[in-house]
Each structure stands twice: as C-alpha cells, then as structure tokens.
Amino acid sequence: DTEVTQTPKHLVMGMTNKKSLKCEQHMGHRAMYWYKQKAKKPPELMFVYSYEKLSINESVPSRFSPECPNSSLLNLHLHALQPEDSALYLCASTRGPGTEAFFGQGTRLTVV
C-alpha cells in the first residue's frame, strides 16, 4: 500500500463551523505533513509531525489545530475559518529526511 488517503475530498463550511480533515497512511512513514495550496501557487508548509510529535508549526493561525493520534493518522481540526482559508489542503508523508514524499489527493476546502 503506497497511498496516502485524505477525507473528505471536498468540504464547504461556514465561518462558525467546526470541521476536521483526515489523513491516513499505512506505509510506516514517521513524518507527516500538512500543506496549504492556493491556485497557481506551490504547496505551503503548515505543520510537520515527526514520530507523532509536532516538530514544525509555520506560525499557522490557531483556528487550524493539527493532531496526530497515532503513527498512521493525521488530523487537521478547523474552527472559525475565514474565506481566505479556502484552498486545497494536502497531506504528505515520508520515511524520513531525504526520502520521497507521498501526497494524498487533497481536500478542497471552501469557506463561505
């Protein structure tokens, strides 16, 4: 299994809603990532978990809250988002430094 699975594929939420994005991999990868990608822009690093511990937080607003319940799962909890947070949210995983990143298909988020 060389897949990273993200759910849901699409999400529309209001600015007062609470929702969660989910990412799962069963490759035994110990680093997992959240990226935000706007149209015609590169993926922008948000968070990195290494061995289930948050190792990088790129000064992301607190309305985004990551969670890594175990080595296979990564969640991104969303609360009180703004319309400008609408984007494609990509999850990725790697075995470690200097190794190939596997990306999920992403969740296309629209905040209304």
Place this chain on the structure above:
Amino acid sequence: QQPVQSPQAVILREGEDAVINCSSSKALYSVHWYRQKHGEAPVFLMILLKGGEQKGHDKISASFNEKKQQSSLYLTASQLSYSGTYFCGTANNNNDMRFGAGTRLTVKP
C-alpha cells in the same frame, strides 16, 4: 527557506527539450522534483542527495551540482503528457520540506 525556481513558465512543441532550474543560497540536504497536473496532487519524479549526482528515467533527468546549491531538471523530446507544473522541493535533516514557486510547462502538439 524556499528554493528559487526558473523559469516561471515554458511553452514547448512536442519533441522539444526544456530545462528547469532550482537554486538555494545555502547547501541543500536533498532536492526533490515533483509534477502536478491541474486538480491533482503532486507526483514524485526523483530525488537527489549527493553533490554531483545525476538521475533519470525515460526522458526526464536531473542533476545536483557539487556544492549542492543548484539542481536542474531536463525534459528531453517532450510529450503532451509532460504538461503540468513542476516543483522542486528541498528538505533538511529535520523533515522540513519546502517547495519552489513552480514552473508551468505547456507542451503543444
């Protein structure tokens, strides 16, 4: 810090060649190349770890210069399927992986 990519966009006819460059002001631990098609996730092409390394498969190859501050991606005899946005990514030994601004490649018949 993000690597710097050039050019921003390239338009080719089928069969033509292209080079995409990626550079950094500091030595890089590794360089990754990905291609992303519209509406899809980035797909891994190759990774280079050592200065002086060259890799390739089919008609796509890449190099990593000795000082590990620059990498180039070479697309030879381009096909329509090569169209997409190419990103170089750099990673350090702390799993900090970031991407350049991307190069939009369009291959026309």
